[in-house]
Amino acid sequence: MCTTLSFLATSNMLKLAPTVSDRAQAANRMILRPRRTKNNNSVDTAPKMFQNIVFSIPELVHLITDHLARRDLTALIRVNCTWNSIWVPYLYESLFFPQCGLFNAYPEISKYGDHVKTLGLSRTRWISARYLLMFTANLQSLRIRFGVLYTSYIEQVTEMVPQLRVLHVILELSLSQPSDCQMASVATLKNLEDSYWYSNANLRIDDILLVFRDCRQLRSLVLERVTIVEELKDVRNEQEP
Incomplete structure (x- = not known):
């Protein structure tokens, strides 16, 4: 009898409302998760703030560039004005x-x-x-x-x-x-x-x-x-x- 009551108590604890930190983590996971279009194509939804942080660090940009071919840089500069200004110097x-x-x-x-x-x-x-x-x-x-x-x-x-x-x-x-x-x-x-x-x-x-x-x-x-x-x-x- 005691064992059953203990199991029920544990089950009830699992149904408690999530905390504020849990909600924040869940929201970040949803933001970073690729979005699907009607044609089932994956679209990157990485937050702009995340991109700005990465591209503001010259060392990281250099590391990324080391793995890019010239044709990759040519494609990147056509994404938008921001990426154009970032990758043109390397191209x-x-x-x-x-x-x-x-x-x-x-x-x-x-x-x-x-x-x-x-x-x-x-x-x-x-x-x-x-x-x-x-x-x-x-x-x-x-x-x-x-x-x-x-x-x-x-x-x-x-x-x-x-x-x-x-x-x-x-x-x-x-x-x-x-x-x-x-x-x-x-x-x-x-x-x-x-x-x-x-x-x-x-x-x-x-x-x-x-x-x-x-x-x-x-x-x-x-x-x-x-x-x-x-x-x-x-x-x-x-x-x-």
Whole structure:
């Protein structure tokens, strides 16, 4: 008899009204639960406050971005204005153009160029490269392949993006005679950490020493196929035809 009464008492206790904290937890579960449409499609109903908290933490956004492909970022920026402002910097942070044509083929660079940190240009006409560099004020790394290397190109690069930390210059064409090129302007890149040169060109020893002296952050300078000379016979400053 006593055992039965005890069981009944326990059953009655289970039917007590939920507390305030229980209601709050139940409400949160309902908010986070995916909503079903008439077509039985799942719709994310995560509260906006939760999204704001996550996206306000840069470390979390970086972690999320590490698992997103470029096509994913392209889709995310089309969700709404908020997501566009969050993901656009990551979408345009690193750009690579395998073959640059005319400069007017890249109209969006004028709008999103400030987000570009790394830029790779291959088989590039100088007029196109110069146009892209005009809108990348925050560029940190430039990897560029020239058909022909002129001193004036290097001078303009250092003037337009003086904050560069990485500069890789590759001469794609194999010339019968090495071209003369001055790299003294590279010494103005005070934040330069890594520089790589692959070109059939003559470089002055004094210019190289100047780069070592003035680029205090320099950690790596690689020169391949270059010829180090004491003086240049003919410095080419002409523009690409």
